[in-house]
Amino acid sequence: MSVVPVLRQADIFDELTPTQLELIGSICTERHYQAGDVIFEENTPGDEMYIIANGEVEIIVDPALIGHESNAPRTIATLRRGQSFGEVSLVDEGLRSASARCSLHDTHLIVIPRDKLMLLCDTYPQLGYKLMRNLAADLAMKIRHTDLQVREQITWSQDKR
Numbered sequence: 001m002s003v004v005p006v007l008r009q010a011d012i013f014d015e016l017t018p019t020q021l022e023l024i025g026s027i028c029t030e031r032h033y034q035a036g037d038v039i040f041e042e043n044t045p046g047d048e049m050y051i052i053a054n055g056e057v058e059i060i061v062d063p064a065l066i067g068h069e070s071n072a073p074r075t076i077a078t079l080r081r082g083q084s085f086g087e088v089s090l091v092d093e094g095l096r097s098a099s100a101r102c103s104l105h106d107t108h109l110i111v112i113p114r115d116k117l118m119l120l121c122d123t124y125p126q127l128g129y130k131l132m133r134n135l136a137a138d139l140a141m142k143i144r145h146t147d148l149q150v151r152e153q154i155t156w157s158q159d160k161r
Contacts, residue, residue, distance in 0.1 A: 003028045003110045006053040009082035012134045020127045027116040033107045039100040046089030046096045047114045052081050055107025059085060060099040076149070078103065087135055090114050 004025045007013050013021060033039065033055070040046060042062055050057075057079045063071035076098065079085055085100055093114070121128030 003030065003051075003053070006051055006082070006110055010051045010084050011082075012051075012084050012087070012131070012138050014134050015130055016127065020124070020130070023120055023124065023127065024112070024117070027112065027120065029111045029113075031109050031111055033102040033109065035102055035105045035107075037102045037107075039102065039109070040086070040096050042097065042099040043095045045093075046086055047093065049084060049086040049090050049112050049114070049117075050100070051084050051110040051112070052079055053108040053110050054081060055102060055109075056080050056104040057085060057107065057109075058101050058103045060101055061097075062099070073099070076146075084138065087139060090117065090135070091139070 002025065004018075004021050007021050007024055007028075013024065016024070030053070039050065039057065042060070058075045059077040059079065060073050060075050062073040064073075086096075088094070088097055117131075121131060
């Protein structure tokens with residue numbers, strides 16, 4: 001299957017030319033998962049990002065990892081076709097900030113390795129600029145959404161008192 005039509009749907013690749021999308025497509029691999037399969041765990045190293053070609057993925061945080069023993073893991077986002085996740089590991093090569101788990105059978109993911117993507121960005125600076133601009137916009141949107149969730153949680157917990 002050609003991954004380019006899936007890449008074209010992802011906001012992170014907005015305004016890339018067909019040739020640039022083909023270049024990115026050439027470094028991608030594909031993986032298939034079933035409902036309940038864990039793609040990656042929170043607090044583990046990451047060196048790839050994912051685009052959902054088909055299916056659904058839950059992004060999960062575990063409050064116990066920061067000392068909140070009374071709280072069970074919590075789904076903070078459910079992602080679908082054309083959405084990306086795992087981008088933060090492309091930027092800082094740090095530990096995963098959440099876990100990712102498939103929530104539907106026959107989930108099909110496009111996998112983009114960091115090392116190959118960075119080589120493409122270095123080799124084709126115009127592609128790299130567009131991609132990094134889109135990546136920054138995507139991460140900013142996710143940060144704003146998280147900020148809103150935190151504000152709602154703070155307000156809700158203060159109203160409960």
